[in-house]
Amino acid sequence: MDDRLHDREPPRVSLANLPTRGHWLRYGDKLGPRLWMKRDDHTGAEVMGNKIRKLEYLMAEAQAQEATHVITCGGEQSNHARATAFAAAQLGMASVLILRTDDPARPPAPTGNILLDRLVGAELVWISRSAWRDRTRLLAAEAERVRAAGGRPYVIPEGGSNALGSWGYIRAMRELAEDLRDIASPERPATVLYACGSGGTGAGLVMGAKLLGLAGRGIRVAGVNVCDDRAYFLEAIGKICAEAEARWQLGANVAPEDIDIVDGHVGLGYARSRPEELATIRDLCRSDGVVLDPVYTGKAFHGMLAELRRDPARFGATVAFLHTGGLFGLFASPETVAQVL
Numbered sequence: 001m002d003d004r005l006h007d008r009e010p011p012r013v014s015l016a017n018l019p020t021r022g023h024w025l026r027y028g029d030k031l032g033p034r035l036w037m038k039r040d041d042h043t044g045a046e047v048m049g050n051k052i053r054k055l056e057y058l059m060a061e062a063q064a065q066e067a068t069h070v071i072t073c074g075g076e077q078s079n080h081a082r083a084t085a086f087a088a089a090q091l092g093m094a095s096v097l098i099l100r101t102d103d104p105a106r107p108p109a110p111t112g113n114i115l116l117d118r119l120v121g122a123e124l125v126w127i128s129r130s131a132w133r134d135r136t137r138l139l140a141a142e143a144e145r146v147r148a149a150g151g152r153p154y155v156i157p158e159g160g161s162n163a164l165g166s167w168g169y170i171r172a173m174r175e176l177a178e179d180l181r182d183i184a185s186p187e188r189p190a191t192v193l194y195a196c197g198s199g200g201t202g203a204g205l206v207m208g209a210k211l212l213g214l215a216g217r218g219i220r221v222a223g224v225n226v227c228d229d230r231a232y233f234l235e236a237i238g239k240i241c242a243e244a245e246a247r248w249q250l251g252a253n254v255a256p257e258d259i260d261i262v263d264g265h266v267g268l269g270y271a272r273s274r275p276e277e278l279a280t281i282r283d284l285c286r287s288d289g290v291v292l293d294p295v296y297t298g299k300a301f302h303g304m305l306a307e308l309r310r311d312p313a314r315f316g317a318t319v320a321f322l323h324t325g326g327l328f329g330l331f332a333s334p335e336t337v338a339q340v341l
Ligand SMILES: Cc1ncc(COP(=O)(O)O)c(C=O)c1O
Pocket: 049, 050, 079, 080, 159, 161, 195, 196, 197, 198, 199, 200, 201, 202, 293, 296, 297, 324, 325, 326, 327
């Protein structure tokens, strides 16, 4: 890390296989830009994906507080919840996962991430979509319950997306700067493109890019939102950056114009796939032997293709697509995926 960042970097526990590798893709040779992929789906097996980079900092704080239980929340197939439960088990802590589902009285079958949550012994608390609005209070109530039983809880917000978690992607941006050293230049700019779900990955990447002065090296950052909309993420990412600034005085001074959110690709809604998105996942498997997930990376990759069809120059000479994992989500609805086979 750059010295200034190094001095301010909070304690981290090593949980991920880092640095992750990157490689060119054969896919889309007529799209305009060249496609390169950063394999954050290779950060681990049980803990695979982007969440573990954030958890390296969050779990270090949990350890420093001598937590016995880690409590977090997410959608029923939450990758973040699964990664948290495994990170907790690896460090000798218990986990409580508050998961959103259609009918909490009839929890979903143990498929995909849920199967892993159950295998690792996470305590699952099922809540309805309407109760989800109250998740901050529910997290606090679970923490109180753990405390009353003599435990020491550590609460992690949805997606691990807070100022501390965003350090995972400040650090990842340092890796990307190195990866793109011979690829991006002011004459041949590259865009690091990522799937945006709760904003923590985006906040870290945007802060990292600013702190390392990457715009001057032709490296930009853009997120394809897979839920909500551009306005929502400008605020969510801006808020995480402001919190990080207040806590560590980084000097990144992220402004709304630093945050590029590529809206219009949510499709049928969060975690709902259109056949054309699934066909894109299938095609990338067949051209490059790389598998994306339907909820995040598949949607973002499909959105990227739609943008490039409209404007081949939108992302510069190279798209550095960040594969943030999520593979277990593919096994949550095999019948849907099988429609494109
Ligand atoms: C596989 C995958 N990719 C991308 C994201 C989005 O990351 P973030 O929540 O930091 O915006 C998530 C989680 O939300 C995820 O599980």
